[in-house]
Amino acid sequence: MENNSLTPTPAPAPTPANSMPEFASAPAAPAPVIPPATSMPSFGEPAPEPQPVVTEAPMPTPVVETPAPVETPASTLGEISDETPAAEQPAPVETPAPETQPAVEVQPTETVTPNPSEVGPTVPATPAPQTPEKKTLNTKLIAIAGGALVLVVAAIIGIVALTGSPKPTTNPASAPVISYGPDNSTPFAELDKEGALAYLNAVGKVDSYYPEEFIDETDSEILPGEGDDASKLLISYETKDQSKTIAFDSMDQAFRLKYAEKNLKTTEKVDYTVVYVDQETAECSECSRLVTFSNKIVNHFYYPAIDPATGAQVQNEAIIFTKTAEDSVKRYLPVVVYLTQDQIVYSSEYKSTDTEYQLVVNTIYLGLDEEKMATAEAGEVPRAINLATITYSVDKATGNFVIKSETSAYNQLKPVQSFAVTDEEVADLI
Numbered sequence: 001m002e003n004n005s006l007t008p009t010p011a012p013a014p015t016p017a018n019s020m021p022e023f024a025s026a027p028a029a030p031a032p033v034i035p036p037a038t039s040m041p042s043f044g045e046p047a048p049e050p051q052p053v054v055t056e057a058p059m060p061t062p063v064v065e066t067p068a069p070v071e072t073p074a075s076t077l078g079e080i081s082d083e084t085p086a087a088e089q090p091a092p093v094e095t096p097a098p099e100t101q102p103a104v105e106v107q108p109t110e111t112v113t114p115n116p117s118e119v120g121p122t123v124p125a126t127p128a129p130q131t132p133e134k135k136t137l138n139t140k141l142i143a144i145a146g147g148a149l150v151l152v153v154a155a156i157i158g159i160v161a162l163t164g165s166p167k168p169t170t171n172p173a174s175a176p177v178i179s180y181g182p183d184n185s186t187p188f189a190e191l192d193k194e195g196a197l198a199y200l201n202a203v204g205k206v207d208s209y210y211p212e213e214f215i216d217e218t219d220s221e222i223l224p225g226e227g228d229d230a231s232k233l234l235i236s237y238e239t240k241d242q243s244k245t246i247a248f249d250s251m252d253q254a255f256r257l258k259y260a261e262k263n264l265k266t267t268e269k270v271d272y273t274v275v276y277v278d279q280e281t282a283e284c285s286e287c288s289r290l291v292t293f294s295n296k297i298v299n300h301f302y303y304p305a306i307d308p309a310t311g312a313q314v315q316n317e318a319i320i321f322t323k324t325a326e327d328s329v330k331r332y333l334p335v336v337v338y339l340t341q342d343q344i345v346y347s348s349e350y351k352s353t354d355t356e357y358q359l360v361v362n363t364i365y366l367g368l369d370e371e372k373m374a375t376a377e378a379g380e381v382p383r384a385i386n387l388a389t390i391t392y393s394v395d396k397a398t399g400n401f402v403i404k405s406e407t408s409a410y411n412q413l414k415p416v417q418s419f420a421v422t423d424e425e426v427a428d429l430i
Contacts, residue, residue: 181212184347188362188387191346193419196364196385199346200429208342215334222267222274223291223338231274232288233339235302236295240273247275247290255284271297271332291339297323298332319401321394329357329394336401337361337392346387356393363388366429367412369420383426386415 182202186195203209212220223231234246244261263282267274272293277284293300298321305316319336321329330350343363351358369384376382390413391404406414421429 182209184211188347191387191417193385193421196387196419197421197425200344200364200366200385203344205430206344209344210338211345211347214345214348215338216331219269219331219335222269223289223335231291231339233300233336234275234290234292236293236298236300237273238295240268240294243268243273243275243292246292250290251287255282255287258282293332295322297321297328298336321399321401324394324396324399326352326357333357333359333392333394333401341390343390355397356395359392361390361392363390363413365413366421366426367415368410369418370408370410370415371418372420373410382420384415384418384420386413386419387417388413388415 182199183195184199191199215223232250234250237243237246243266244264247264248256248261259282263278264275265278267276272291275290275292277287295301298319300317300319302315302317305314306312307314319340321332323329333350334348337359343361344365346362346364348362349360351360365386365388366383367386369382372382372384388405393402393404394400395402408414
């Protein structure tokens with residue numbers, strides 16, 4: 001006959017995987033009578049005082065023939081039936097204990113009612129009704145959780161708004177490096193052929209190049225770069241209203257015959273003025289920007305002289321820093337070099353000695369391989385990437401601007417280092 005009794009079958013002896021937690025081990029004591037499910041405390045509520053249960057007779061103690069005690073598994077701790085009260089539950093049926101594992105020492109334990117504050121509440125079959133205090137607490141917790149979620153979402157939206165898009169998930173090491181110009185991070189004295197060749201290829205096929213940091217940012221904003229639109233230094237003015245006239249007179253005859261000074265515009269700084277063609281009223285696609293300094297800061301002029309080699313009269317150029325305060329020279333010495341010298345600049349360094357201010361400029365150029373020229377065959381022109389140094393100085397006493405450089409026997413800047421290049425490498429540079 002099928003047994004429909006609700007009496008639970010004793011669980012097998014525990015194994016290491018399902019052994020009882022430590023809190024279940026307690027001193028032997030009479031098993032307390034577990035109240036019905038409806039009297040179990042809810043989560044967060046104090047445990048009610050146990051009420052005595054009146055029974056007709058004490059529960060019989062089963063006689064177990066085997067020495068191994070039967071242990072109540074942790075999963076059934078504190079569980080009761082909703083249909084049969086605890087006082088009327090029949091005694092467990094005697095069942096032979098399963099064979100125990102030899103490596104596990106089984107300790108006899110008795111079923112105890114755990115403290116809800118230690119192991120958490122026992123979930124009853126029928127949910128206990130919430131008290132008004134508990135409903136208020138739950139409402140506050142939900143409100144706090146919802147507020148935290150809103151803050152997290154707002155923070156994510158704010159980050160996306162500031163960055164334009166979420167951060168990429170790709171490996172940063174494989175992300176492209178943003179560069180604003182040729183790499184000149186290697187010290188000039190340590191530059192090798194690979195670095196010099198890469199720098200020239202990055203600069204491109206131009207005759208003149210200056211790094212972005214060469215001149216002050218205030219000046220680089222209005223002075224254009226290289227090429228046909230590069231700036232040129234004009235003679236200095238006495239008053240600013242002379243700027244357009246000086247610039248117009250320096251332009252080619254075809255432009256002057258077709259247009260007038262009114263077709264020019266100016267951008268004025270405190271110490272100099274930039275003059276350029278008004279593209280809306282004049283046609284000049286390859287006109288340079290022209291710069292003229294106040295002669296109270298930098299006096300640029302020409303003077304007649306006699307060429308000692310030919311005896312002919314020539315115009316010599318002179319640049320004098322009329323204001324020799326160091327802060328003025330340090331700012332405008334690079335500007336003068338920028339406007340007057342065509343060269344590929346790798347780096348520069350400002351220095352001050354007892355007698356002069358110096359701007360040491362490190363250059364790279366494609367020239368002759370002087371070492372191989374001595375043994376080259378007729379018609380053969382060995383080429384090399386040459387590194388050279390030029391010093392531009394301003395005398396502290398007179399303000400005279402002087403260029404100090406060495407020229408080799410082959411009429412080129414004397415190299416401090418040369419790297420031979422192949423015909424293919426040369427073709428990529430010219």
